Amino acid sequence: MSTKLTAKDFATSQEVRWCPGCGDYAILRAVQTALADVGADPDKTAFISGIGCAARFPYYVDTYGFHTIHGRAPAIATGLKLANPELNVWVVTGDGDALSIGGNHVLHALRRNVGIKVLLFNNEIYGLTKGQYSPTSRVGTASPSSPTGSVESPVSPGQFAMGSGTHFFARGIDTDKKGMGDVLQQAHAFEGTAFVEIFQNCIVYNEDVFADFTDRKTAPDTQLHVKHGEPMLFGENNSKGIHFNQDTLALEVIDVTDAKDEVLVHDERNPTIARMLIDQKTPVALGVIYRQPAQSYEDAFYAKHPTQMKRRKSVADIIEGPSSWTVD
Amino acid sequence: MRLAGDSGDGIQLMGSQFAVSTALSGSDFATFPDYPAEIRAPVGTTFGVSAYQINLGGGPITTAGDEPQVLVAFNPAALKVSLPLIAKGALVIVNNDGFTPRNLAKAGYDSDPREDGTLNDYQVVAADISHLNLEAVKEFGLSKSEGGRCKNFYALGMLLWMFDRELGPIEAWINRRLASKPTMRDANIKALHAGHAFGETAELSANISQFDLPKAKMAPGVYRSITGAEALALGLAAAGELADREVMFCSYPITPASPLLHRLVGLQELGVGTFQAEDEIAAICAAIGASYGGMIGVTSSSGPGIALKTEAMGLAVSAELPLVIVNWQRGGPSTGLPTKTEQSDLYQAVYGRNADTPIPVLAASNSGECFDMAIEATRIALRHMTPVILLADGYLSNAAEPWRVPSMSDYDAIETNALPDSDDSPQRRAFSRDETSLGRPWVTPGMPGLVHRIGGLESDSETGHISYDPANHQRMTELRANKVDAVASYIGEQEIEAGPECGDVVVVGWGSTYGPIYQAARKTGASFVHLRHLNPFPSNLGEVLAKFDKILVPEMNNGQLVTLLKDKLCIEPESFTKVTGHPFLIGELVDKIESLRGKAV
Numbered sequence: 059m060s061t062k063l064t065a066k067d068f069a070t071s072q073e074v075r076w077c078p079g080c081g082d083y084a085i086l087r088a089v090q091t092a093l094a095d096v097g098a099d100p101d102k103t104a105f106i107s108g109i110g111c112a113a114r115f116p117y118y119v120d121t122y123g124f125h126t127i128h129g130r131a132p133a134i135a136t137g138l139k140l141a142n143p144e145l146n147v148w149v150v151t152g153d154g155d156a157l158s159i160g161g162n163h164v165l166h167a168l169r170r171n172v173g174i175k176v177l178l179f180n181n182e183i184y185g186l187t188k189g190q191y192s193p194t195s196r197v198g199t200a201s202p203s204s205p206t207g208s209v210e211s212p213v214s215p216g217q218f219a220m221g222s223g224t225h226f227f228a229r230g231i232d233t234d235k236k237g238m239g240d241v242l243q244q245a246h247a248f249e250g251t252a253f254v255e256i257f258q259n260c261i262v263y264n265e266d267v268f269a270d271f272t273d274r275k276t277a278p279d280t281q282l283h284v285k286h287g288e289p290m291l292f293g294e295n296n297s298k299g300i301h302f303n304q305d306t307l308a309l310e311v312i313d314v315t316d317a318k319d320e321v322l323v324h325d326e327r328n329p330t331i332a333r334m335l336i337d338q339k340t341p342v343a344l345g346v347i348y349r350q351p352a353q354s355y356e357d358a359f360y361a362k363h364p365t366q367m368k369r370r371k372s373v374a375d376i377i378e379g380p381s382s383w384t385v386d
Numbered sequence: 387m388r389l390a391g392d393s394g395d396g397i398q399l400m401g402s403q404f405a406v407s408t409a410l411s412g413s414d415f416a417t418f419p420d421y422p423a424e425i426r427a428p429v430g431t432t433f434g435v436s437a438y439q440i441n442l443g444g445g446p447i448t449t450a451g452d453e454p455q456v457l458v459a460f461n462p463a464a465l466k467v468s469l470p471l472i473a474k475g476a477l478v479i480v481n482n483d484g485f486t487p488r489n490l491a492k493a494g495y496d497s498d499p500r501e502d503g504t505l506n507d508y509q510v511v512a513a514d515i516s517h518l519n520l521e522a523v524k525e526f527g528l529s530k531s532e533g534g535r536c537k538n539f540y541a542l543g544m545l546l547w548m549f550d551r552e553l554g555p556i557e558a559w560i561n562r563r564l565a566s567k568p569t570m571r572d573a574n575i576k577a578l579h580a581g582h583a584f585g586e587t588a589e590l591s592a593n594i595s596q597f598d599l600p601k602a603k604m605a606p607g608v609y610r611s612i613t614g615a616e617a618l619a620l621g622l623a624a625a626g627e628l629a630d631r632e633v634m635f636c637s638y639p640i641t642p643a644s645p646l647l648h649r650l651v652g653l654q655e656l657g658v659g660t661f662q663a664e665d666e667i668a669a670i671c672a673a674i675g676a677s678y679g680g681m682i683g684v685t686s687s688s689g690p691g692i693a694l695k696t697e698a699m700g701l702a703v704s705a706e707l708p709l710v711i712v713n714w715q716r717g718g719p720s721t722g723l724p725t726k727t728e729q730s731d732l733y734q735a736v737y738g739r740n741a742d743t744p745i746p747v748l749a750a751s752n753s754g755e756c757f758d759m760a761i762e763a764t765r766i767a768l769r770h771m772t773p774v775i776l777l778a779d780g781y782l783s784n785a786a787e788p789w790r791v792p793s794m795s796d797y798d799a800i801e802t803n804a805l806p807d808s809d810d811s812p813q814r815r816a817f818s819r820d821e822t823s824l825g826r827p828w829v830t831p832g833m834p835g836l837v838h839r840i841g842g843l844e845s846d847s848e849t850g851h852i853s854y855d856p857a858n859h860q861r862m863t864e865l866r867a868n869k870v871d872a873v874a875s876y877i878g879e880q881e882i883e884a885g886p887e888c889g890d891v892v893v894v895g896w897g898s899t900y901g902p903i904y905q906a907a908r909k910t911g912a913s914f915v916h917l918r919h920l921n922p923f924p925s926n927l928g929e930v931l932a933k934f935d936k937i938l939v940p941e942m943n944n945g946q947l948v949t950l951l952k953d954k955l956c957i958e959p960e961s962f963t964k965v966t967g968h969p970f971l972i973g974e975l976v977d978k979i980e981s982l983r984g985k986a987v
């Protein structure tokens with residue numbers, strides 16, 4: 059491409075129809091910006107979505123797009139990737155779409171390591187169907203289907219992904235431009251399934267459910283932006299750090315003033331640390347928490363296929379089978 | 387002939403090898419494998435009986451036979467299950483060694499049927515097959531169970547002698563199949579020869595006479611033996627070749643559909659890929675994704691699995707993507723009778739989706755025809771940009787029959803709709819339509835300058851954008867119906883398979899009941915109309931059927947085609963149904979036609 063595309067070039071003429079103030083707007087902008095920044099070719103990019111508020115996404119990105127059915131986007135994206143591994147395929151999904159009705163497909167896409175980027179818009183609620191509690195809603199969530207508070211334990215997207223054998227898990231906050239930009243670019247560059255949980259604010263049905271750590275004022279003390287090979291520091295002037303307590307076998311927050319050496323250095327290939335980071339409440343871990351490069355499913359599929367899907371023989375060559383006879 | 391024994395006796399292998407030898411000897415044949423749902427059902431029980439029926443002879447054979455003239459029973463349970471099915475006077479070969487007191491009790495016999503008069507109406511040959519076989523293979527030093535496993539080839543050797551067949555081809559097959567296990571290979575070949583020699587020796591020649599079958603009168607050409615699963619797999623690969631596209635087959639294992647997956651795995655060099663999905667829904671969705679990506683997406687299952695795929699079929703209709711869905715029907719409802727054949731998914735195929743979601747439906751009538759129908763289904767899918775359902779059944783999946791090998795040059799290339807050369811927006815170009823087929827061009831991600839969006843929300847008829855406009859929904863609903871109706875203008879007129887163009891009775895059938903109906907029609911002089919296109923029907927079907935006084939519709943379901951005919955053609959056919967899991971007998975169809983004539987008089 060001769061001229062570099064900008065975020066605007068990835069916008070369609072379609073009127074965006076999310077509720078004013080919905081976190082989806084910020085995510086859309088972050089994705090359009092990331093596509094421009096990585097120099098994505100719109101002709102070779104496809105967005106696949108299921109059902110939910112987030113699922114309208116493909117209609118707003120000027121690339122190929124397919125708005126499919128509830129929960130099935132990973133399966134459709136898998137077929138697309140098998141048919142054309144060259145494509146840059148993104149799956150846009152929500153907590154209900156990915157972890158309730160479509161949980162099975164997410165599990166299998168992750169364990170296969172299909173080369174797709176899965177953006178999970180987690181707002182801990184069913185938005186499109188008007189506010190019922192979702193599989194990620196916290197216990198006690200009052201909703202039209204649980205007026206006295208939900209009783210189910212929520213699923214942790216990160217733990218689900220780790221348990222499914224994911225090779226990439228990252229987190230971002232809808233309105234955090236810098237963090238999102240970084241996570242999306244890392245996801246784009248990953249060969250296999252890049253699973254990204256995005257904390258998304260549904261201002262209508264679950265407003266500020268993540269405010270305890272997304273609020274800008276308290277962010278330094280409540281957010282931990284991890285980077286591979288760097289010590290896990292946070293707080294005003296990086297005054298706090300994460301320490302691995304060998305007695306309790308758990309992570310803990312320490313004051314780093316005179317204990318710099320005690321701070322854990324982030325190793326994105328260590329699944330045990332990743333699991334502990336995923337569960338940590340304050341600060342909440344953001345960025346690429348786990349990355350384990352491995353051959354993608356489609357690469358393995360084509361490598362194993364005797365002709366890499368090419369037609370090397372004609373039906374006429376084999377149609378007579380192992381034994382045939384002639385009738386005159 | 388019917389071969390019956392325990393699941394572990396190697397009956398299916400023995401039957402299919404006998405079928406191959408029948409083909410090589412130039413006789414026509416049709417087969418009916420009849421096996422239990424359990425992988426290794428308890429030994430000696432009636433529900434564990436595995437059987438293989440084969441009909442062979444000089445004239446054209448279209449069914450697996452009404453009443454077998456020869457029965458080979460390896461144990462009392464096999465005898466008990468098979469006896470009611472075979473002809474009086476038939477030759478019954480029993481394996482004495484299987485008739486232990488324990489096995490007799492398991493089969494529910496109070497006394498030994500070989501001695502208590504049960505077999506008075508039959509010619510009985512009782513041989514110690516297990517014993518003789520073990521003697522024959524003794525020199526190989528096999529364990530008792532390994533040696534015992536050769537007994538199906540011992541029995542096959544006996545049959546080959548009876549029917550005057552060459553041992554060579556079977557021997558060659560054993561050589562290939564067991565190349566890596568030389569001892570088992572040699573033992574099986576020895577058993578085969580020993581069985582053959584046993585037939586020949588004086589000990590038996592007084593009882594058994596050799597059956598010498600006349601050669602069938604078949605059209606000139608090259609023939610092979612083929613099952614429906616093999617033919618359908620080859621047909622899909624052929625469709626890929628004719629369309630110059632790769633084929634991506636996505637499925638989830640289910641009985642009796644899995645043989646197609648296994649066959650396609652063997653055809654990878656023809657540009658075929660196979661994906662074993664995590665469930666039925668993922669299977670169809672991956673196939674849709676592959677179609678979206680420009681390969682021919684195909685999925686396959688049986689009734690319960692097809693039910694799970696229903697929502698995704700609607701998506702393919704809405705998004706106007708090509709897709710081939712193969713349904714190997716089996717007995718239902720629910721899990722039903724996984725290994726037994728039925729034709730009871732016709733409603734599901736034609737009507738079984740939410741909203742107005744029409745899909746073209748085709749059905750294959752015999753194993754070889756699965757090849758042509760796979761090509762036809764793909765042709766419709768690509769031309770009209772629609773999912774297409776191809777109905778086959780459990781019987782076709784496994785039944786072997788001789789097939790005249792077609793020449794690929796006899797088939798037209800499969801075309802897709804041209805992309806209009808215009809300055810219109812990519813969206814409009816992707817949603818332009820061929821005026822006759824009403825299909826749109828197959829625009830796939832990766833094609834430059836054509837980015838557009840598709841989906842399951844109602845789309846604008848011209849741009850594909852989301853549209854909630856009431857008039858547009860009316861237009862799109864009609865378009866989807868017209869598109870499926872448009873298939874009728876490509877499929878040709880309905881022809882009469884047998885009998886006169888007008889008369890007292892016409893028998894209308896579809897799918898694998900072709901054989902018995904054809905034979906019954908010929909025996910009675912009734913006419914026979916066989917439907918390969920079930921949605922839409924050929925446009926002249928109403929006219930063809932109007933020339934008869936009575937319309938008889940035999941079906942292996944509770945009357946589904948009758949409903950369809952009433953619905954689409956406003957006629958009142960006579961229904962004749964059978965859901966026992968066994969094919970129609972020619973005799974019962976003849977009786978039905980005659981009784982209908984009686985009523986007509």
Ligand code: SF4
Pocket residue numbers: 075076077079080081082111181185186259260261262263
């Ligand atoms: S309901 Fe919630 S998630 Fe959906 S568009 Fe509105 S604010 Fe966004």
